[in-house]
Amino acid sequence: MINKLRCSCQISRGTLHCLRGTAGLDKKKALQYSALVMPSGKTHLGIELILLPVWVALFYLFIDTSWQAGALFAGAYLFSSLLLSPDLDLRHNRSRRRWGLLGFIWIPYTKVFKHRGVSHSLLFGTVTRLGYLGVLSLLIALGLSYFRVWAVPLDSLTAAPLDLKLVGTLVAGLWLPNTIHTLTDHVHRLWPRRRRRY
Numbered sequence: 001m002i003n004k005l006r007c008s009c010q011i012s013r014g015t016l017h018c019l020r021g022t023a024g025l026d027k028k029k030a031l032q033y034s035a036l037v038m039p040s041g042k043t044h045l046g047i048e049l050i051l052l053p054v055w056v057a058l059f060y061l062f063i064d065t066s067w068q069a070g071a072l073f074a075g076a077y078l079f080s081s082l083l084l085s086p087d088l089d090l091r092h093n094r095s096r097r098r099w100g101l102l103g104f105i106w107i108p109y110t111k112v113f114k115h116r117g118v119s120h121s122l123l124f125g126t127v128t129r130l131g132y133l134g135v136l137s138l139l140i141a142l143g144l145s146y147f148r149v150w151a152v153p154l155d156s157l158t159a160a161p162l163d164l165k166l167v168g169t170l171v172a173g174l175w176l177p178n179t180i181h182t183l184t185d186h187v188h189r190l191w192p193r194r195r196r197r198y
C-alpha cells in the first residue's frame with residue numbers, strides 16, 4: 001500500500017521514500033513523516049540513560065566530587081529525561097503519559113509550540129518547558145493565595161541566598177538530556193537521506 005505524502009514523499013510497506021524534509025507538509029502528514037523518520041521516545045530515553053553514567057563520571061572528575069552534588073545532577077537529568085522531553089510539543093508522547101493524571105497540564109504547551117520548533121531548540125527548548133512549568137506554578141500559587149488556601153512564603157523565599165553552584169548543577173542536569181534528544185533527532189533525520197544517496 002502506498003500513501004502519498006506529497007509528490008516527493010511516499011510510504012511503501014512502512015518504508016519512507018522522501019527526498020526532502022517536512023517543509024510544506026500539513027501537520028498530520030508531517031507527524032506521519034516524523035513517526036517513520038524520527039527516533040521513538042523509547043529510543044531517546046534509551047540513549048539518554050546509557051549516557052547518564054558517562055555524564056556522572058565527568059561531573060565527578062571535573063566539577064564536583066561530593067555525592068550530594070552528583071545525586072542532584074543525576075536526579076535533575078532523570079527528571080528531564082523522563083518528564084521534560086522536547087516531544088511534549090506533541091499531543092501523544094511517552095513523556096506526557098508519565099505525568100499520569102497530570103498529563104493534561106501540557107495541552108496548552110502543545111498548542112503554543114509547534115512540533116520540533118523552539119521546543120526542540122538546543123538553547124531555548126529546556127527554557128520553554130521550565131518557563132511553562134514556572135508560569136503554571138505561579139498561577140496555581142496565586143489562585144491558592146487568592147482563595148486563602150495557602151500563602152506563598154515570600155519572606156523565606158527572598159531571604160534564602162542564591163547558590164550559584166546548585167543552580168548550575170540543576171541547569172546542567174536538566175539541559176543535557178534535551179540537548180541529546182535534539183541532536184539525536186538531527187542525526188536520524190540526516191541518516192536516511194545519506195543511506196538513499198549511496
Ligand SMILES: [Zn+2]
Pocket residue numbers: 086087120181185
Ligand atoms: Zn523530538
